[in-house]
Amino acid sequence: MKKNNLFKFICLTPVIVYAILLILLPLVYILFLSFCESDSYGGIIYHFTLSNYFTIFDITYVKIFLKSSLIALSSTFLCILISYPFSIFLRDKSEKTRNLMIKLVMVPFLTNSLIRTYGWIVLLRKTGIINSALINLNIIDHPLNLMYNNLGIVIGMTYTLLPFMILPVSSAVFKIDQSLIEAARDLGAGPISIFRKIIVPETISGVFNGSLMVFIPAIGYFFIADILGGGKAMIIGNLIKNQFLTARNWPLGSAISIFLIIVTFGLVQIYKKLGGKLDDLGGM
Amino acid sequence: MKNKVFKNIFIAFVFLFLYLPIIILVLYSFNSSKMNIIFEHFTLDWYKNLFDNRELLMAFFNTMLIAITSTVISTVVGVIGAVGLKKYNFPFKNLINNLLYIPIVIPEIVLGISLLSIYTLMKLELGLFTIILSHIAFSIPFVVVSVRSTLNDRLKTYEEAAHDLGASNFKTFFKITLPQIKPGAVSGAILAFTLSLDDVVISYFTAGPGSNTLPLKIYSIIKTGITPDVNALTTLMLLVTIIVLTTTAFIQGRKIMEAAK
Amino acid sequence: MKKVIVLMIVIFLLSGCSSGSSYKGVVNVLNWTSYIPDNVIKDFEDEYNIKVNYGTYSSNEELLAKISSSKEGTYDVIFPSDYMVELLISKGLLQKIDKNKLSNSVNVDRTFLNQTYDMSNDYSLPFLSTIVVMAVNRNHLKDNISSYNDLLNEKYKNNIVLIDDQRIIIGMALLAKGYDMNDTNIYHLDEAKEWLLDLKDNVKAYDSDSPKTFFITEEADIGIMWHAEAEIAKEENPNIEIIYPSEGHAISTDNYTIVKGAKNINNAYLFINYLMRKEVALKITEEYPYISPLKITQKSKVSVDHVFSKGFYVKNIGLDIKNYDKLWADIK
Numbered sequence: 001m002k003k004n005n006l007f008k009f010i011c012l013t014p015v016i017v018y019a020i021l022l023i024l025l026p027l028v029y030i031l032f033l034s035f036c037e038s039d040s041y042g043g044i045i046y047h048f049t050l051s052n053y054f055t056i057f058d059i060t061y062v063k064i065f066l067k068s069s070l071i072a073l074s075s076t077f078l079c080i081l082i083s084y085p086f087s088i089f090l091r092d093k094s095e096k097t098r099n100l101m102i103k104l105v106m107v108p109f110l111t112n113s114l115i116r117t118y119g120w121i122v123l124l125r126k127t128g129i130i131n132s133a134l135i136n137l138n139i140i141d142h143p144l145n146l147m148y149n150n151l152g153i154v155i156g157m158t159y160t161l162l163p164f165m166i167l168p169v170s171s172a173v174f175k176i177d178q179s180l181i182e183a184a185r186d187l188g189a190g191p192i193s194i195f196r197k198i199i200v201p202e203t204i205s206g207v208f209n210g211s212l213m214v215f216i217p218a219i220g221y222f223f224i225a226d227i228l229g230g231g232k233a234m235i236i237g238n239l240i241k242n243q244f245l246t247a248r249n250w251p252l253g254s255a256i257s258i259f260l261i262i263v264t265f266g267l268v269q270i271y272k273k274l275g276g277k278l279d280d281l282g283g284m
Numbered sequence: 285m286k287n288k289v290f291k292n293i294f295i296a297f298v299f300l301f302l303y304l305p306i307i308i309l310v311l312y313s314f315n316s317s318k319m320n321i322i323f324e325h326f327t328l329d330w331y332k333n334l335f336d337n338r339e340l341l342m343a344f345f346n347t348m349l350i351a352i353t354s355t356v357i358s359t360v361v362g363v364i365g366a367v368g369l370k371k372y373n374f375p376f377k378n379l380i381n382n383l384l385y386i387p388i389v390i391p392e393i394v395l396g397i398s399l400l401s402i403y404t405l406m407k408l409e410l411g412l413f414t415i416i417l418s419h420i421a422f423s424i425p426f427v428v429v430s431v432r433s434t435l436n437d438r439l440k441t442y443e444e445a446a447h448d449l450g451a452s453n454f455k456t457f458f459k460i461t462l463p464q465i466k467p468g469a470v471s472g473a474i475l476a477f478t479l480s481l482d483d484v485v486i487s488y489f490t491a492g493p494g495s496n497t498l499p500l501k502i503y504s505i506i507k508t509g510i511t512p513d514v515n516a517l518t519t520l521m522l523l524v525t526i527i528v529l530t531t532t533a534f535i536q537g538r539k540i541m542e543a544a545k
Numbered sequence: 546m547k548k549v550i551v552l553m554i555v556i557f558l559l560s561g562c563s564s565g566s567s568y569k570g571v572v573n574v575l576n577w578t579s580y581i582p583d584n585v586i587k588d589f590e591d592e593y594n595i596k597v598n599y600g601t602y603s604s605n606e607e608l609l610a611k612i613s614s615s616k617e618g619t620y621d622v623i624f625p626s627d628y629m630v631e632l633l634i635s636k637g638l639l640q641k642i643d644k645n646k647l648s649n650s651v652n653v654d655r656t657f658l659n660q661t662y663d664m665s666n667d668y669s670l671p672f673l674s675t676i677v678v679m680a681v682n683r684n685h686l687k688d689n690i691s692s693y694n695d696l697l698n699e700k701y702k703n704n705i706v707l708i709d710d711q712r713i714i715i716g717m718a719l720l721a722k723g724y725d726m727n728d729t730n731i732y733h734l735d736e737a738k739e740w741l742l743d744l745k746d747n748v749k750a751y752d753s754d755s756p757k758t759f760f761i762t763e764e765a766d767i768g769i770m771w772h773a774e775a776e777i778a779k780e781e782n783p784n785i786e787i788i789y790p791s792e793g794h795a796i797s798t799d800n801y802t803i804v805k806g807a808k809n810i811n812n813a814y815l816f817i818n819y820l821m822r823k824e825v826a827l828k829i830t831e832e833y834p835y836i837s838p839l840k841i842t843q844k845s846k847v848s849v850d851h852v853f854s855k856g857f858y859v860k861n862i863g864l865d866i867k868n869y870d871k872l873w874a875d876i877k
Contacts, residue, residue, distance in 0.1 A: 007453035011368025014361040015424070019383040022421040026398035027386070029405060039864075060874050086298050089291040101295070103529075108302050110525045111309070113482050114502045115518045118510050119305025122312070126764050129308070145703060148750045148764070159301070212389070220391035223484055227506060230750025231709045234877040237393050237485075244397050244489070246606035246711075247870040254401070257394040264390050278385050279429050339583065339599070404614040411619075492615060496600070504578050504601055 027261070034254035044250060052255035061239070061256075068235040071150055071225075072218035075157035076211050079165035082158075083210065087170035088199065098174065105166050113160055117227050120156055121147065124228070148230030156228040157218045164217075165210035168280065172206030173199065205276040212267055212281065219260070236260065306522070313515035330512040331520075337513050343501040344517060346412065350497060351480040354419035359473040361420075362427025367461060369428070370435045384425045395422060396489035403490065410492030418490045419483065423476035430472030434465045568596040572812040575600045575611065575623045577799065579755075580673075581820075582832045589819050595812050604710065605629040612638055617806035621813040624799045628712075628859045630669045631662040633802065635861075639668045640805045646814040649821035656849055657798065657838035661858065669800035672820065673835035675845075676852055677713060677794045680775040682766040684784040692791045693721035696767065697740075701747045706765040709751035711873040712859045713795050714741070717769060720792040726857040729865040734872060741876045751877075760785055771797070772847055776834040789851065796856035798838075 034052055037045040055061065090098050108116065123129050124146040131143040146152060176199065184194050222237035229235075234242075236256065243253030272278070316327040334340070369381060387395055399418050408414055439461065446456045462469075484499045491500055502514060568590070578601040586597050602608045605626050612620065612633070625633055633639045644650050650670060657671040681690055688695075696705060707714055716726040718737035728734070749765040752758075756770040757778035768775065772787070779785040801817045803810065819825060826837045827844075836845045836852060843849075862869070 007457070008368065008372050011364045012372065012374065015365025015368065015384075015428070016380055018361060018365075018420070018424055019380045022399070022417070023383045023386050026395075026402040029402050030394075030398045033401060058871075060871055064874060064877075082298060082301075085294055089295055092291070103533075104299065105302065107526065107529075108306050109482075110478060110529075111306060111522045112499060112502060112518050114484060114499055114506055115309055115510070115514070116305040118502075118506055119308040121506075122308050123304065125762060127762050159305070162302070216389065216391050220393040220485065222393065223488075223503060230706075231752055232748060232750055232877065234874060237391070239874070240393050240397060241488075242870075244400065245610045246604055247866070248606060248609065249867070249870070250401065253397060257397060260394055261390055268385075268389055279432060281385070281388055281429075338587075400614065407616050409616040409619055410611075410614070492600070492611075492619060504603070 030254040030257055033251050034258050036251045038249045038251045049251075052252045053259075055252055056256055056259055064234050064239055065236060067150075067233065068219050068237075068239075071153055071157065071233070071235060072215045074154045075161065075218045076165075076214045078154065078158045079162050079210065079214050080169070080207060082162060083165045083169040084173075084199075084207075086166060087173035088195075090170060091173055091176075098170075102167070102170060105163050109163055114223065114227075117156055117160070117224060120152075120159065120228060124152060124155070147228050148232065150229065150233055152228035152230070153225050153233060153235070156224040157214075157221065160221070160224060161214040161217060164213035165207075168206040168209040168213075169203060172203035176202045205271070205274045208271050208274050209276055209280055212271055216264055216267070309515050310519050310522075313512050313519045315512055330516040334513045334516050334520075339496070340498075340501065340513065340517060343496045343498045346495060347481060347498040350412065350416050350419055351477050354416050354423055354480050355473055355477040357416075358420045358423035358476050359427055359469060362424045362472060362476075363431050363462075363465065363469050365424070366428045366431035366435065367457065367465070370432065384428055387422045387425045388429070392422070392483075392485040393489075396486040399486070400489040410490060411495045412492075414490045414492065415487050415495055415497065418486050419476075419480045422483075422486060423479060426475045426479065427469070427472035430475065431465050431468040434468035439464050568594055570595045570809060570812050571598055572596075572809050572816050573598045573600075573619065573621045573807075574816065575602060575608065575620045577601065577624060578603050580624070580799075580833060581829055585820075585825060585828055589816060593812075593815055593819075595815065597816070609633070612804065618808045620804045621807040621809045622816055623802055623804055624672055625669075625802055626797050626799050626859075627660065627662040628861050630800050630802060632861055634663065634668050638805055639802050640807065641667050642670065642801075642803060643814075644670075647818045647821060649818050649823075652821055652823055652826075652839045652841075654838050654840050654849070656853065660798065661860075663800075669802045670817070670821075671838040672799045672801050673829070673833075673837055674796060674798040674852060675771045675773045675835045676796050676847065676856055677708070677717070677769060677790075678772045678775050678847075679788040679790055680760060680768040680770060680778060681786050681788060682760060682763065682782070682784055683786050684782075685763075685766045690767070690788055693717055696747060696769075697743050699746075701767060703747065703749050704765050705744070705747045705767045705769070706750050706752055706756045706759040707748055707769045708756060708771065711869055714751075714769070715869055715872060716795055716857070716859065718744075720790075720857075723792075726793070726795060727860040727862060729862050729868070731868060734868055738872050738875060741872075745876060757781075772845065773833055773835040776845060787846075789847075789855070793855040793857060796852055796858055798858075 033044065035048055035050070037047050037049050037051070039045055090101055093101070121128070125131070126143040126145075128146075130146060131140075134140045135143065146155070180198055180202075181194055184198055189197065219235060220237040220240075222235065222241050225231075225233055225235045225238055240253050240256050240260075243249045243256065268278070268281075271281075311323065313330055314326050314328070315323050316329070317324040369377070396418070399414075399421060403410060403414050442460050442464070443456050446460050451459065482499060483497075484503060487497050487500055488503070491497065498517075502510065505511070505514070570593075572595055574597055576599065586599060589595070590597055600611075600620075602611060605628070608623060608625055609629060609632065612623065613636070630639070644666075647670070653670065657674065658666055660671075663669045679690065679693075679696075688698075688700075690696075715734075715737055718740040719728045719733060720726050721740055722733065722736050724730075724733045724737075728737075750759065755774070756768050757774045759765040760768060760778040761781045763782075768778075770778075775785065775787045779787065801820070803813050803817075807813055820829075821839065823839055823841050826839045826841055829835075830837050830841075830844045834844045836843060836847065836849065
């Protein structure tokens with residue numbers, strides 16, 4: 001019996017200590033900070049206030065939340081738009097090809113994401129490869145503004161986060177029973193109604209899984225907004241980063257973070273309602 | 285027939301989208317121009333220069349050290365933790381289970397600033413140690429989830445059988461449990477390693493002097509224009525990963541073939 | 546797994562060897578990105594056998610955050626700008642500099658000393674200065690541009706790149722409106738905000754690290770940037786004209802300072818004294834054409850008189866910074 005306890009102790013202690021010290025404690029601390037005041041130079045005054053929470057509902061910040069959500073939603077939508085047909089078309093291939101293709105989707109993500117973002121600068125800028133090619137082919141006269149705007153950010157986010165959509169969507173699409181689709185086809189259903197009546201309902205939790213894994217990082221990846229957005233558009237990630245590193249207002253930054261956590265938990269609840277499992281979120 | 289062509293073209297376009305920046309990166313590592321703007325002519329100089337760029341090599345070294353250390357620690361803690369959490373009941377088990385999902389779902393930046401805040405509160409010196417700690421913080425849950433997917437009821441029966449035959453907990457763990465959950469542990473470890481290797485956001489907040497990582501180094505020079513020796517380094521890293529991946533796939537494939545005989 | 550652990554131990558051992566045996570000391574330096582050429586650092590390391598741990602930041606606020614959130618003794622030498630020197634002194638984060646230990650401080654031009662942010666240079670000595678200028682690509686734009694207000698012209702849609710620095714850009718708007726660069730009057734700030742919103746459509750990007758890249762790749766034709774950046778851009782693209790705005794300009798001087806509780810004080814003095822050698826300053830300004838406060842032949846083509854006659858330092862404005870911060874979020 002004693003040995004049994006020792007084994008239990010060894011297994012559980014590290015993970016419990018970890019969960020408390022590196023997850024619970026930091027979050028409780030920023031919750032605490034979000035109710036503090038800041039002095040002008042980055043110091044924290046331990047005096048209870050709700051003002052940080054009022055501040056984030058100021059029109060200035062609400063606008064940033066809306067813009068950031070719009071950018072993240074557009075990226076999520078684009079990811080869905082690519083992943084669905086991609087997965088459905090791959091469904092016809094043999095299992096071996098399918099597995100290979102999914103592995104190939106992952107390979108680019110083993111290289112540094114900043115370097116890949118830099119690759120997009122080379123492609124998208126005014127004198128970049130895409131513009132030069134279009135001008136040389138006489139398709140356009142003047143270079144298009146493909147980056148240093150919201151479009152650049154959306155392209156960057158979609159690119160960086162696409163595999164997080166392709167993986168859950170394709171695995172859901174591959175799981176659909178072929179006989180179901182054939183039965184519908186025999187009954188005279190066209191591709192559109194098969195998609196609407198069978199594929200969508202069968203894959204909705206996979207799509208929502210992917211959407212969570214795309215949308216949530218997309219409101220926080222400040223480096224993509226910096227590099228491809230030209231520093232013009234602030235997304236929530238930049239806002240939090242600025243509060244911690246430039247505006248020296250940690251309490252406000254903490255309040256925004258707490259707000260984000262609440263939004264995230266709300267989205268996860270919806271996901272669970274749709275029949276999604278929490279364990280599937282981390283599985284790549 | 286037409287339909288099929290269209291489908292294949294679409295798939296090809298998705299792969300073009302995914303690989304275009306990588307192709308650019310590899311191409312420019314052989315470009316004689318320093319500016320990454322126009323392609324002049326072929327050269328291997330950047331691969332030679334790479335070994336003189338001390339700061340870049342140091343950053344690479346730090347990145348590997350952080351990734352290996354944090355992967356080993358989070359894999360060990362994650363594996364035994366997942367087993368323990370499945371097997372035993374204890375007060376607040378639900379709380380711990382739910383806490384483990386938090387690093388997976390919340391935005392990285394929130395985890396980054398909350399870790400920064402707590403390090404500041406505890407007066408921990410920012411540096412390699414805090415980065416490793418932070419990488420452990422976001423890696424463990426991925427390992428736990430990955431291992432948990434391999435902990436099924438059949439395994440429980442095996443464990444009980446081993447127990448009945450008089451095997452100790454430790455013996456059961458090493459002889460029965462570990463071999464069964466190995467695939468989950470390996471994929472969790474690979475995931476932890478890649479996440480660590482590429483992390484920008486969390487390292488950005490928790491790095492200190494002399495602890496520049498490769499992603500941070502690249503972030504600081506990206507706007508000035510990356511010099512092709514950085515391209516060369518990432519090309520080499522990519523090459524190594526591809527070789528590792530294909531050989532493991534090959535070995536696995538052979539094992540399956542042999543088993544089939 | 547065993548192999549991984551072995552590999553880890555090997556790496557640990559290697560790292561122990563490389564840092565332990567070859568240097569007799571270290572100095573922990575935190576400096577701006579692209580400011581001191583690598584070979585200047587390497588020469589110092591070879592000459593004194595002291596390793597330089599070099600970290601970087603891209604804004605004064607980032608520096609402050611790093612200094613105030615890290616344990617005392619983490620950093621030795623830092624290079625804050627003027628207003629940040631004043632702030633760091635007031636927060637008690639710097640220590641006094643003993644000029645007797647800096648024999649090369651005789652090389653400093655007196656014009657740069659005794660500035661408002663550190664009246665008798667007890668805590669700081671100037672390292673490099675620069676001012677804000679306008680840069681125009683004459684290949685594409687022939688217009689007469691002399692004032693900040695000329696930037697509002699609708700013709701320049703999506704064609705201007707600005708430094709990503711809220712005090713400098715809001716200060717520019719205040720100067721354009723005829724106010725003081727450090728004005729905190731909320732009505733004046735509102736006017737500045739309107740001015741910046743008018744400008745917004747013309748802005749291609751905000752970039753503090755390298756606005757010059759936009760000129761080299763001809764991505765933008767007008768830039769508000771540091772003079773040194775503009776000169777680098779001009780070297781690459783000779784069609785660039787540098788214009789000194791009629792309303793005046795922001796000056797920025799970065800300074801040598803030693804952090805309170807620094808662990809390697811002697812090495813810090815050696816490092817600063819080394820950087821104050823004339824030949825080292827020449828090497829630095831050769832690569833990055835800032836204005837050196839040392840009595841050397843400047844590579845930079847702006848006269849020291851012009852720097853100070855129409856220049857203003859960014860000053861600390863206390864809690865009013867929150868209004869600036871909000872204004873900044875409004876225009877982005």
